[in-house]
Amino acid sequence: MVVQADEGRLTKPPRILLATAVPQERDAVARAFTEAVEERRLPGGAVLHRVRTAARPGAPVADLLAAGVGPARAAAATASALTAAALAGEPYGLVVSAGIGGGFLPAAPVGSLVLAELITAADLGAESPEGFLPVTALGFGTVTHTPPPELVRRAAAALGCPAGEVLTVSTVTGSAARAAVLRARHPRALAEAMEGFGVAEAAAAHGCPVAELRAVSNPVGPRDRAAWRIPEAFAALTGGMRKFLPVLESWTEEQVPDRG
Ligand SMILES: O=C(O)c1cccc(C(=O)CC[C@H]2O[C@@H](n3cnc4c(=O)[nH]cnc43)[C@H](O)[C@@H]2O)c1
Numbered sequence: 001m002v003v004q005a006d007e008g009r010l011t012k013p014p015r016i017l018l019a020t021a022v023p024q025e026r027d028a029v030a031r032a033f034t035e036a037v038e039e040r041r042l043p044g045g046a047v048l049h050r051v052r053t054a055a056r057p058g059a060p061v062a063d064l065l066a067a068g069v070g071p072a073r074a075a076a077a078t079a080s081a082l083t084a085a086a087l088a089g090e091p092y093g094l095v096v097s098a099g100i101g102g103g104f105l106p107a108a109p110v111g112s113l114v115l116a117e118l119i120t121a122a123d124l125g126a127e128s129p130e131g132f133l134p135v136t137a138l139g140f141g142t143v144t145h146t147p148p149p150e151l152v153r154r155a156a157a158a159l160g161c162p163a164g165e166v167l168t169v170s171t172v173t174g175s176a177a178r179a180a181v182l183r184a185r186h187p188r189a190l191a192e193a194m195e196g197f198g199v200a201e202a203a204a205a206h207g208c209p210v211a212e213l214r215a216v217s218n219p220v221g222p223r224d225r226a227a228w229r230i231p232e233a234f235a236a237l238t239g240g241m242r243k244f245l246p247v248l249e250s251w252t253e254e255q256v257p258d259r260g
Pocket of ligand 1: 021025070172173219
């Protein structure tokens with residue numbers, strides 16, 4: 001792949017950063033790729049696994065990152081990866097938060113996949129006698145990031161899965177009452193997980209688009225850890241990522257303004 005300087009702008013296809021929470025999720029994502037290329041340690045200790053989507057010279061590469069559990073850890077590790085790439089002159093053009101998650105029934109049963117149309121911090125705000133106030137109502141920041149709609153549309157078609165709101169929570173929902181509260185506040189929610197919003201905040205700070213893919217390991221509701229179907233969700237994640245990759249590649253290729 002030839003890199004051309006165009007008035008200081010790099011014109012090779014942007015790289016993709018795929019951020020999971022735990023190494024097992026990262027490995028499930030890695031199984032969708034053809035070839036491992038190298039490992040790099042980031043400042044702060046997180047490790048990037050560079051993978052190639054096809055065993056041919058110049059094939060697009062992606063970096064996989066087990067960023068940690070929860071929005072804060074995920075944001076910190078993702079920001080490190082984004083900063084390191086920018087300083088190396090190889091900025092990412094897309095960040096994808098991927099992993100397992102809880103699904104809201106009936107739209108997202110165990111073993112299914114969901115894509116985020118909206119990535120929403122569901123518990124970032126304040127309680128009040130009148131109910132929950134999102135942090136935006138307090139005059140701060142944001143609670144929602146919006147992945148590129150055309151990317152989501154193409155990906156949902158390729159994966160044959162629904163797209164909707166994916167919630168980020170710091171506490172895994174463990175009761176029917178809490179699930180009902182979230183459902184009432186977010187009628188279009190398909191799933192909850194713990195990292196998407198953190199990954200999206202880091203991406204936004206770098207002006208980078210973000211997407212989120214979740215494979216459902218458990219229903220959102222009363223806690224029953226023994227019933228989580230983690231291997232099934234990992235298998236769904238690998239299968240979904242295999243279908244997602246060509247969409248990601250073609251989409252990022254289209255984002256290159258001038259191939260020269
Ligand atoms: O116990 C194991 O073997 C195991 C292996 C790999 C991963 C796990 C996790 O617990 C992953 C935590 C990760 O999963 C997301 N997640 C899954 N279900 C939910 C949920 O109902 N609500 C919120 N988050 C969920 C979350 O993103 C965690 O980071 C265990």
